[in-house]
Amino acid sequence: MALSGTVVTLPIYVANTSATSGTATIAPGESISQESPLKPFHRSRNGTFWTSSAIRDTRSLGYTYPETADDSASCAIQAVNYLYGPSAGRPVNKTLSSGNFSKRDGPQQPGFYYEWITNIRVAQNALNSTFTVHVFLGNFNSNPKFWLVDPNQVGSHTVFMPFSSSAEQNAGLIVAGTVPLTKYLNHNATTGHYNTATNTGVERYLRNNLHWRVAKLADSTEVSRESMPSLKVSVVSCPVTEAKSEYDFPNWGDCTTHTNITDWMPAGLKFGEPV
Incomplete structure (x- = not known):
């Protein structure tokens, strides 16, 4: 007091x-x-x-929320782990229709796995209109009007046109987003466990199956990736040690950037380029 x-x-x-x-x-x-x-x-x-x-x-x-009603950090952590952690028990609704990726490709360590993430960065006014970067694993519909509901679309990042009437004021603003890949790589894993394969196996699969495309939000018109010099897509893997209890968060190690997955595609990050 x-x-x-x-x-x-x-x-x-x-x-x-x-x-x-x-x-x-x-x-x-x-x-x-x-x-x-x-x-x-x-x-x-x-x-x-x-x-x-x-x-x-x-x-x-x-009003308040049950997870934060008692002002306890441990209670909030428990709720986050329950809703979004490996034991959340949320089934993956999308399946991958191509590739022969196996989650058993390589040794696994109990309580340890790799988190795989697609990183996207681009100038906010790259198109002077609102647009979406769609990320796919496997084959996808060639018609951009169906990309949002494509079964192999694993995520997207929408960039909204700034409110400012002066484009010059926003010319240098770079925005970023992420699309997680781990749960789709592990779509056959037992509920409650991430079981990502070794880096080598995942790299090979992602190089052959990871794709991204850009479409305007207003009319779903596809935009050439080559016409957007500020767009850069990269893939990272991060070693994660699972939490020891429901009241702890997982421990993330240093992430590794895998340019050999993206360096051959338009707007993909190449070796030596800034992440």
Whole structure:
């Protein structure tokens, strides 16, 4: 309990910065902080708006979540592991229709596996319109209108056109996204366990089966990857030691970039290029 007259200052969790690109209510370059108004969400009838510092606890709005109700970090970690961890028990709905990848291709260590991830980076205004980068494992429909529902589409990254009316203000802004691959590589694995094969086996499979394409969001028109010099796609693998209990997070080691998977395709990261 704080002594009488003592001011208790909560740690800042929204750093002061300048907006790199505009929104409907924030101009490019405008200074923003945890006290900036979160328009258009009004806090009262007299026109004041909520701020990040005022809304850091959802109980300010009269509700909370079971996973965070007791302010316990271990309770929140347990919920994350239950919902999204290896034991989540979520079945993979998509199956891979090509390749002979085997999850048993190489020795495995109990409690240890490799997480495989596709990294995407591109200029936000690369097309001056909103677009999507689709990632596939195996053959896929040649018609871009069906890419979003293609059974071998394992993920996508959509880049939204900035609100700013001045393209020059956003010319240098690079945005990034990721598409996880592990659960699709392990689509036949026993529920509750990742069992990724050795790097060599996975590299060979991904080099032959990993593909990416770009389409405009408005009309699903395909865009040539060669016409987007800022687009760069790479693949990394990260060694992961599984959590010892449901109240711990897994421990991630240093990731390795596999340029031999992507160096032969348009917009693929090549050896020596910055990650």
